[in-house]
Amino acid sequence: MDSERRRAGPFETLGAWLRIWTPGRDVDVPPVPWRRLLLVGAPAVALAVAGAWLALDDASESRRQRDAAAERDRAGRAAAERERLLADQALRTERVPAAAKPELVTALERGVLADARRRVRDGTLERPVQRVECAPFPRTAPRQAAELDPSRRTGRYHCLAVTRDIVGTGEGVIGYPFFARIHYRDGRLAWCKINPIPGEQAVTDPRDIARLPAGCT
Secondary structure, three states: OHHHOEEOOHHHHHHHHOOOOOOOOOEEOOOOOHHHHHHHHHHHHHHHHHHHHHHHHHHHHHHHHHHHHHHHHHHHHHHHHHHHHHHHOOOEEEEOOOOOHHHHHHHHHHHHHHHHHHHHHHOOOOOOOOEEEEEEOOOOHHHHHHOOOOOOOEEEEEEEEEEEEEOOOOOEEEEEEEEEEEEOOOOEEEEEEOOOOOOOOOOOOHHHOOOOOOOOO
16 A cells, blocks of 8 residues: 555645645655744745835835925925015005094005005006005904094004905905004004915914014004
8 A cells, every 4th residue: 555655746745735735645745844944934034024124214215305305395385485475565655744534544545555556567466456445453443433532643454455346135345455554643654465374274384474564563
């Protein structure tokens, strides 16, 4: 009986070791040489681990470089936008003969209107401006009454360069906002265009905010 047995070939042996082939009763399959596999496989495993580590390290470095480049690009664009906004919000001043406060408000509206229309011609504003409306800021009854107070030296105003009237159920106006200050006693007018931060939920890096000039705040 033993003379009828045969030794498994290489492929049969591998199949039996991998349990993808079941040898017959008359086939001898040598045992798995675990010690040899460990001696040969350990360096291979170490090399594979080292290669994987190097690949991951290279990928991490590439990702860090991409992130750094993206941050430099974002910071550059943010700085350019901040400079544009600072120029857009630059303080404008004018002096008119001292007069009654309502007349000074009218002079302020004329000055802001001329400024807004000049911006339209320069291309920094897109829509034509029809008129300018200025009201005391904030819009509260005590602040409006303060305009009639002879002891009040200055007043703050919110002006809107109106580009379109909204008619219908909800009437209103659309336009470009400005902040202004009137020095009542000597007829000095100061104003600047404002650029509200887009989106009520927007979170802006404080370094990127273009703050208004001192003469407007």
